[in-house]
Amino acid sequence: MRALLAIFAVLLLSLPALAVRPDEMLSDPGLESRAKTISEGLRCLVCQNQSIEDSDADLAHDLRVIVRERLTAGDTNQQAIDYIVARYGEYVLLNPVLAPHTLLLWIAAPGVLLIGGVVVLIAARRKRRIATDVPLSAEEAAALQELEER
CATH class of the missing domain: 1.20.5 (Single alpha-helices involved in coiled-coils or other helix-helix interfaces)
Structure with missing residues (x-):
């Protein structure tokens, strides 16, 4: 019984790791690392207080794909973030900007x-x-x- 509970706990804890689908991942490890860093700072608008990297919502998937598309197009990290913010507003940022x-x-x-x-x-x-x-x-x-x- 304990082994079954341990397996269930491990599966439950690994759910956020399953949010990023294999078809989204970039072949370049450097770009993928940048995409992951950006995605960890963006809020899933469906889940509210979860990053798009950890969310399995369809909108989070779409945002992860957009981030990866922007990076492969040659955008810097800040340009990719600015693109998402321009489309969805500052609420998409998990950490609000310091502005008036x-x-x-x-x-x-x-x-x-x-x-x-x-x-x-x-x-x-x-x-x-x-x-x-x-x-x-x-x-x-x-x-x-x-x-x-x-």
Whole structure:
């Protein structure tokens, strides 16, 4: 039973490796390596958070073929990426570009983290101040005086 589970786990983990079809692969290993590098940075528009290199969707297949066609036509990596972005928009990039229109994407998470840290710090100081500003009642003062005398 364990051997069967191990085989199933290995097959399940190797599914992304089956996404690139043999008929897509280029005969030149250098171009194929470049195509793989580019494809790992492009988002599958069907799967959303999966690269086209790992996706087995038909659109991902089409995008992988386009990338390979552009590279065999003599495009540089950036020209191939620019071609895909011009056709499908910047959303196709897994890592957004740093530009004025994407600045909010880059500063939102650190900004929220910073604001949250400041709020927690202010709340902790306020709580500490409130706890120390309360005067002792008569019974508490007497109990404290009694403890100090011991």
